[in-house]
Amino acid sequence: MTLATKKAPSAMVKRSRLPLSRVRVADFSWLAAGPFATRFLATMGAEVVRVESQKRLDQLRQIGPYPDGVPGVNRSPHYNLINYSKMSMTLDLSTPRGAEVARRLVMVSDVVVENFAAGVLERLGLGWDSVRRDRPDLVYVSSSGLGRSGPARHYVAYGMTLHAFGGLTHATGYAGQPPRPVSGTWADPVTAITMTCAILAALHCRRRTGQGQYIDLAMSDAMLAITPEQVLECGLTGRVPERTGNFEETAVPHNTYRCQGDDAWVAIAVRDEAEWRVFCRVASHREWAADPRFADAYARHRNEAELDRAITAWTREHTAREITERLQKAGVAAFPCLTAMGIIEDPQLRARDFFVTVNHPEVGERPVFGHPWRMSGMPKPVYTPAPLLGQHSDYVLRDVLGLPAEEAKRLVDEKVVY
Amino acid sequence: MPDALSDLRVVELAQFIAGPYASKVLADLGADVIKVEPPRTGDVARRHGPFPGDVPHPERSGLFFYLNTNKRGLTLDAATPTGAGLLDQLLRTADVLISDHTPAEARRLGLTFTRLRRLNPRLIVTSVTCFGWTGPYRNYRGSELVAWQASGKGYYTPEGVTDPERENPLKAGGHQADFMGGVNAAAATLSAVHQRWLTGKGQHVDQSIREAVTTTFFAFPMNYFYGAPLPSRLTESAGAVGAAMGLIECSNGLLQLSMLADHQWYGFVKAMGEPEWTKDERFGKGASRARNWDALRAYVQQWTSTRTKEEVARLAQDQRVPAMPVNSAADILASDHLRQRGSLVDFAFPEAGTVRLPGPAYKLSATPVSWRRQPPRLGEHTAEILGELGCSRDDVVQLYRGGIV
Numbered sequence: 001m002t003l004a005t006k007k008a009p010s011a012m013v014k015r016s017r018l019p020l021s022r023v024r025v026a027d028f029s030w031l032a033a034g035p036f037a038t039r040f041l042a043t044m045g046a047e048v049v050r051v052e053s054q055k056r057l058d059q060l061r062q063i064g065p066y067p068d069g070v071p072g073v074n075r076s077p078h079y080n081l082i083n084y085s086k087m088s089m090t091l092d093l094s095t096p097r098g099a100e101v102a103r104r105l106v107m108v109s110d111v112v113v114e115n116f117a118a119g120v121l122e123r124l125g126l127g128w129d130s131v132r133r134d135r136p137d138l139v140y141v142s143s144s145g146l147g148r149s150g151p152a153r154h155y156v157a158y159g160m161t162l163h164a165f166g167g168l169t170h171a172t173g174y175a176g177q178p179p180r181p182v183s184g185t186w187a188d189p190v191t192a193i194t195m196t197c198a199i200l201a202a203l204h205c206r207r208r209t210g211q212g213q214y215i216d217l218a219m220s221d222a223m224l225a226i227t228p229e230q231v232l233e234c235g236l237t238g239r240v241p242e243r244t245g246n247f248e249e250t251a252v253p254h255n256t257y258r259c260q261g262d263d264a265w266v267a268i269a270v271r272d273e274a275e276w277r278v279f280c281r282v283a284s285h286r287e288w289a290a291d292p293r294f295a296d297a298y299a300r301h302r303n304e305a306e307l308d309r310a311i312t313a314w315t316r317e318h319t320a321r322e323i324t325e326r327l328q329k330a331g332v333a334a335f336p337c338l339t340a341m342g343i344i345e346d347p348q349l350r351a352r353d354f355f356v357t358v359n360h361p362e363v364g365e366r367p368v369f370g371h372p373w374r375m376s377g378m379p380k381p382v383y384t385p386a387p388l389l390g391q392h393s394d395y396v397l398r399d400v401l402g403l404p405a406e407e408a409k410r411l412v413d414e415k416v417v418y
Numbered sequence: 419m420p421d422a423l424s425d426l427r428v429v430e431l432a433q434f435i436a437g438p439y440a441s442k443v444l445a446d447l448g449a450d451v452i453k454v455e456p457p458r459t460g461d462v463a464r465r466h467g468p469f470p471g472d473v474p475h476p477e478r479s480g481l482f483f484y485l486n487t488n489k490r491g492l493t494l495d496a497a498t499p500t501g502a503g504l505l506d507q508l509l510r511t512a513d514v515l516i517s518d519h520t521p522a523e524a525r526r527l528g529l530t531f532t533r534l535r536r537l538n539p540r541l542i543v544t545s546v547t548c549f550g551w552t553g554p555y556r557n558y559r560g561s562e563l564v565a566w567q568a569s570g571k572g573y574y575t576p577e578g579v580t581d582p583e584r585e586n587p588l589k590a591g592g593h594q595a596d597f598m599g600g601v602n603a604a605a606a607t608l609s610a611v612h613q614r615w616l617t618g619k620g621q622h623v624d625q626s627i628r629e630a631v632t633t634t635f636f637a638f639p640m641n642y643f644y645g646a647p648l649p650s651r652l653t654e655s656a657g658a659v660g661a662a663m664g665l666i667e668c669s670n671g672l673l674q675l676s677m678l679a680d681h682q683w684y685g686f687v688k689a690m691g692e693p694e695w696t697k698d699e700r701f702g703k704g705a706s707r708a709r710n711w712d713a714l715r716a717y718v719q720q721w722t723s724t725r726t727k728e729e730v731a732r733l734a735q736d737q738r739v740p741a742m743p744v745n746s747a748a749d750i751l752a753s754d755h756l757r758q759r760g761s762l763v764d765f766a767f768p769e770a771g772t773v774r775l776p777g778p779a780y781k782l783s784a785t786p787v788s789w790r791r792q793p794p795r796l797g798e799h800t801a802e803i804l805g806e807l808g809c810s811r812d813d814v815v816q817l818y819r820g821g822i823v
Contacts, residue, residue: 019613040605044609075644077640081636146759149759156740158676166745172575172591173588178672179744183576184574193601194779197604202782205420205422215781224756224761226601230746231775234748234751236773241746250465256567256586269562335564340648347554374623
């Protein structure tokens, strides 16, 4: 599968002028939240080493669909997306030598990220309290579902359970109907970008003071922080808010409307009276602006169902693209509800090089989603394919840790590097 | 230890959620954030509820309160020549400008990066807009609903649609896209701060809110790039990946149960006391459990219907099964876990007593998030900040009379 995207350089480009050049990250996390965060760091020049093991394979490496239906630990689309620009070494941490090598890696790193169950790394001598004595300047992140304190700290979680715990599931759905959970991955990337803020702030603080620190990051806290509305409403009014569909208190009309085409929809958001008059003109229904049912935002909110029916009669006659172009030209917010194919083909994303093609040794040239922001002063971000399992074990042992060749070989033979 | 970002001064020229949340992240970590609001009306978030006791008042918006902790506030009409001059003076002293203007709006206000760079070569200018600063849609208007629907997430919210004509695409609860755009903009800004350590120079940072959300919408397109077909919104994605997951009814509400691996299913069987029906061969294999989810859920609900969602979650979690209650706002405010962990902070709210807000999204051991000040009343620090720029008291009065501040 190829796509007309900019090709990324296949060899390591110069990292020296990137924002995080000379920052090394030992990444003991797996699945999505931790690895997503370290990918943002890797793309900006950090040297990120994923510490993995065949004995405890990242679940993401085991999720297809695999190209040509051929499974393989290096062939997962999700792993290969979330881990590009990084290195991978394998290490069996349950062996004493494995834990020792891991400790040596930590000692030459600037950032540690982990999401083991509480206590696991402590037992291996890799907990914050034991490594901080030798490396007080480390930034050490423990990522977990509900955090490392509180009575439910041992709870295990996937993203969907955190949408539920953090209040998002309760808040999402049609008015008067049961919750309709947000599909797919959300809590993990929300946690990842939140973690990225915390790491970057701690590294900035370290540049100023020389001091590192421990970051206790709960996915539930990350979700709560971006979902404050219902908690605020309950606290301030005593009401327990329910679901309200696409309702927005300061904008009306504000909904998704059926358009011409197969299950095609357009989102429209009209924010004030000036925009409402423009909207009526564009829709060729100037009489709406004078209709007492729709005359002002108060009336439109009270008659929102009628209003939406009237608007749908107009939108059904046009494609979502036509509606968008006409409204946007007049300064009213609107956009097609994009399907997955709509995302892949979107002219704006294309123009901004949102997709980048990387050449992976096992799956060949495939597009990935690129770095989520643009920086005018940053050299081209680093895009190298996701590492094969253990691809960089030798490099890390020899070049990063400085072990002699025979010792590195013995670690492989004894299945410590495994 | 000083606060992590106490050496940074941030000027915020943004309204509602995305831009103000980006600078709130920085303010809570110690940055000196100066919020610039239009005189008289202020930030539109001031008109957005909830209000204590449902009595609207521009100084009592709960949303505004949450988004603007730890900031100082200045009113300024940047469209007047004198106002623009004062803004320039302020930006000479700043490390970061966070703005939510599109390129066309920025040009009208003279806030192009080319000009600002000459004003202050170390200034980092972060634009947080729906579609980003380049490309054919760079001047398109955006909103929460538009960003969510432009991201791919929206079309599949909800998923598993049974009546496509009646179930229109939804936004997620609250303002997930705007907040996500804001956290991304904060991370992007801090990235530029790191590069400034190396180069000594500022730069323009371009954060699209819709791209921040699209970044999370990778599963369907990536599967497609690897040869799989694209699903319709009538599909339940959990079934597609072979996971038994969904909402379960308990005696006092819903529970989210997510079982991806076999050992999680065995754990849940144990939590339920190993009832006979679990030996049904439809539930024997992972993919088969996902396929027969409706039948499985009906059996499970026989057991959960007499137990609370919190109790079911606890019994399941004792066997290491990912299950959590679907919390309402009242559940969240009453949660022992969140209270004991300090995930909610109590704030004195003007004329509403104490209000509990979501606390910081992370706990930093050496530089914990500090609550230094309440959000600014409209123009609260105008005289103070103009004084720092060298304006006399007379100047301030003149500027006020002129409607500039």
